[in-house]
Amino acid sequence: MEQNLKKLNISVTLLRILIGWHFLFEGVVKMYNPDWTSFGYLATAQGPFDWFFSFLLGNVNIGLINTLNIVALMVVGITFILGIFERLGAIVGIGLLALYFMAHPPFPGLTQMNVEGSYWLVNKNLIELVACLVIYQLPTGRYFGLDYLRKNKLKIQET
């Protein structure tokens, strides 16, 4: 049992770091590129929630949307890679991925733009979202990450 838990922890840690890697890289690339904007992605939103994205574009400054997106990506990336406050990171990640999913849902009848592969109802955004759910439920920062130092420190102080 103990052995299985250890294996699970290693796997989830690996999953956490790779997801963090993915988010952080996206965030950094967007942050350093002044030409990047989420306008096209949002403007081409389709499916049952497209009204929400049109509303967003019409009522919120695009610069603010861009900044929030970059900050959210980096929060997930940093918390997941460093292994601290990862539950907060997981919630942000789930929210962000849910938005990405809703903007371009792989529903039958909608044209899939800029995607490789074929999808029906489920796409990689949705799978990564569920992976974030796993990270939320199984925080591993205390096994590998800054939380290990924090938790150990607390433990030492307790004794």
Added chain:
Amino acid sequence: MKWTRRDLLIGLGGLPILGAVWWAGASKVAGSRSSREEILEQLNITPSLPPAVPGIGGDPVRIGVIGFGIRGEQLTRALGYATPEWLEEQRLANLENPEHKALEDFMSLEKLNVKLVGICDVFDVRAENFIKAFSTDDNQIKRYLTHQEMIQSGDVDAVVIATPDHWHAPMSIEALNHGVHVYVEKPMTHTVSETYLLREAAAKSNAVFAVGHQHRQTLSFSTARDIVEKGTLGHVSLVQTNTNRNDDNGAWNYDIHAKASPDTIDWEQFLGSAPKVPFNKNHFFRWRKWWAYGSGLSGDLLTHDYDRLNCVLNMGIPSSVSASGGVYTHNDGRNVPDVIQVNMEFPDFSTGSSQANGKEKGMTFCYSATLGNGFNRPTILMGHDATMELGNRLTVWPDGASTRYAEMLEVEKMKPNVPIYQYDPAASSTDAVSSATSQYFADKGLMWTYINGVRVDSTFLHMREWLSVIKNGGKVSCGINEGFDEAISAHMAGLSWKLGRRIEWDAASEQLVPIEGVDFDQVLLANENWNEQPEMVG
């Protein structure tokens, strides 16, 4: 409390990963930006800014509209006057699809200092519609039964001519002779001899003459001119431009009005110089299908593509033209071809060369059209150093064997399949285009241009320029010289198709090289295959 090495490894193990990912992301962006900047710096292309046009001050320009059909209505809208029916149609279209913004676009157009004062249309319903829609208590619009009556009335400063082709020149000449300003639709003339007569009339007149090639206002085309002038493409040896349409509207089978009859249409006047045939609704509403009134693909659509390229390259009239094609997709009694290939030769033309002096010279302009397929073939300018796709968007790709970019290609700062320049003034705009035919024009940059990301009707800009020149002097961007080039080139294409032989232009004498026993005008106007097949109509 002391951390062991193991503690630190476990606790801070994420830090190097974080650093590595951050560094990789930042350097990826920096790397692609610096090579992009280097390329842009080398190319030194300046995207064009909207032209500053002096205001149209003083008394409003009094305008008479001749021809209130499909194009006449569009031109009148560009002047700021839309019929209530159109406004309602657009309102409903917008309710159905919020991205259909024609109404919003129309409402946001700047008000031009014009006053509609007269209408001349041989179809009662259209003339009455015009009066009903635009007459107000303090401005009663007058209907003129003939264009001469309107032009000679003294009540009209300028006319907008949107009639069948065979009326373009006679009306324009009449107006110019009476000092009335002219905005005439393309093609400027219907025969070769008319083209000279009109040029003469324009030269003698003080009135401002403009041809309705509205795309001269499209910003991407002026940017394209800058790209070509800077030698970005190297020597352009081939230009490919195309028409692909596959719907009834695109094949000129327009709706026939229910109220059309010999009682509501002045048939004799419609015919004018055309052969006297009995009243025929098809001929009236779908006149583009017969040489008697129109000029088919060569006059109707080739002219767009020719002038689009002439405004970018300024190549003038080709030294020779050969055309082939036939009535292959709409065998419905028309006698203009619905499939045509036109090759125009410019043996002395060059856009500049990056190779040994004298190695490169000459260009073929190839226009390929079908009304039986809607696949979008872009306009492409093919140079030794780069290829440019020309539309409302511009894209330039380096050529793998380019001399000018050899070094950058060698070190892979440029790659043949990666554009070195893209110009997309509409990048931040998502507008729905309503029909296949409008999409055709929009893709070509013939409907709108984009100013600060907002789409603007290029016809509006074109008419505004004409009105501004009327009031302030200056030069219109598509005047008699540009119209002369366009008309002669189109007639050469039509003649070549009809005669099945090469038509040559003698630039020195500014004449078509004569062919023994052939009267060019007679050939252009000739109507074989004239008989209608009634079962194909509708």
